[in-house]
Amino acid sequence: MKNDWLQPLIDQMYAKHLPHNAGEVASYIPELGKANPNDFGISLATADGQIFEAGDSTRPFTIQSISKPFTYGMAIELHGHAKVSARVGVEPSGDVFNSIQLEKDSHRPFNPMINAGAITVSALLYEHYGDEALEQLLARFSAAAGHPLSVDEAVYQSEKRTGHRNRAIAHLLLNFGMVEEKVEQALDLYFKQCSILVNTRDLAVMGATLSNLGKNPFTGVDVYDIDRVKDMLSIMFTCGLYDYSGEWAYKVGVPAKSGVSGGVMSVVNRQLGFATYSPRLDARGNSCRGIEVCVDLANELGLHVFDCMNMGSSYLKAML
Ligand code: GLN
DSSP states (O other), X not given: OOOSSHHHHHHHXXXXXXXXXXXXXXXXXXXXXXXXXXXXXXXEEETTSOEEXXXXXXXXXXXXXXXXXXXXXXXXXXXXXXXXXXXOOOSOOOSOTTOOOOXXXXXXXXXXXXXXXXXXXXXXXXXXXXXXXXXXXXXHHHHHHTSOOOBOHHHHHHHHHHOHHHHHHHHHHHHTTSSOSOHHHHHHHHHHHHTBEEOHHHHHHHHHHHHTTTBOTTTOOXXXXXXXXXXXXXXXXXXXXXXGHHHHHHHTOSOEXXXXXXXXXXXXXXXXXXXXXXXXXXXXXXXXXXXXXXXXXXXXXXXSTTOTTOOOOOHHHHHO
């Protein structure tokens, strides 16, 4: 059903939050520091294939940690729950995204949304696909976005050159048997997956694909099985914003994932994908303005999963 009120609402959100200039662009990956701090894009894609957007919605930036739920879904598909959960947990860590902490007895990373967990997941993909892993990953991400995506070589090189902390995490994981020997190859895959170029339109469509039971609503291509979508959205809901995840669940109440280049992708199950880009970050590595817009939009549209306006999406409800 076509609607004529959503575009004016997105325009209004854009205008309202345009003056917001808190936060700092990430510079620990030197190439990310080159981003224009004023860039600001919003895109919303519905599960029935409509797009509404404002501002710099086609400005490219690297996906960074927003890649993590998508690779997690692939790893479970390839290796099954038992093997994946022996290597990476599903508990919010309450810690920063690049924390070097592992679970006390199991030595697993706490969850796949922090770097330690995501590197473990990349290693699982490498373990299965070997040198084909990047190609497979790009094909899947591209299917979710609805067009071919590629790696930003400069950001990749920059991450590879300066990623000493991630390298340390990977070697700690190797020490505890969470990843296999080919740790450099797994890290390389991780750096490349983080350096995939997207814009808010791509992320909104990727989110809409998850909202639409894993089928891209624009191309009709089945990208993820519905059981994997459930895994991905669950982990995004509890861990998607690192040590801000609890507050996010409280204030916005939808599964989401942020990345240090300034993107935030949110999913409203069975309804829509929503993405913002604004590279100024808070101390936790989340986009300041992106969070503000998401809080505002969730309130405006009653998107929170426990909002009394949200009708929910369960099968049982449809039967009653
Ligand atoms: N590539 C980034 C890193 O490993 C991803 C982190 C993020 O987006 N939070 O540091």
